[in-house]
Amino acid sequence: MEAQFLGMKLQIGYLRAREDSDRVRAACVTYLQAWLPNFYPNRPDLVQEAQRFAASLGGRLSLPKASWKYAWIEKLFGFAAAKHAQLYYNRGKSSALRAWDKMMYSFERHSRLPS
Numbered sequence: 001m002e003a004q005f006l007g008m009k010l011q012i013g014y015l016r017a018r019e020d021s022d023r024v025r026a027a028c029v030t031y032l033q034a035w036l037p038n039f040y041p042n043r044p045d046l047v048q049e050a051q052r053f054a055a056s057l058g059g060r061l062s063l064p065k066a067s068w069k070y071a072w073i074e075k076l077f078g079f080a081a082a083k084h085a086q087l088y089y090n091r092g093k094s095s096a097l098r099a100w101d102k103m104m105y106s107f108e109r110h111s112r113l114p115s
Contacts, residue, residue, distance in 0.1 A: 029059030037064040
């Protein structure tokens with residue numbers, strides 16, 4: 001996560017070296033906001049650093065919220081639980097789709113074999 005954040009800061013620095021306008025600074029804050037859920041809530045130090053960096057760019061970061069699908073989990077158990085639920089749901093869904101695909105391929109291949 002530290003390497004990711006360092007890379008983001010370097011990218012922002014390179015972009016601002018080319019053009020340092022309000023539009024570019026706003027885009028950089030948007031970029032930081034888009035990546036903030038990857039650091040929150042596991043790395044509060046990086047979240048604080050990102051917030052300070054956004055403030056130096058003239059912007060402000062808001063703490064991420066769970067999507068509507070997981071909002072009820074966030075209300076009951078917090079953002080970390082909602083983030084984990086989303087992660088495991090997506091992994092489970094991908095795993096099930098892969099298993100289905102393998103099974104269908106096996107059936108198709110079996111049906112093409114000469115009897």
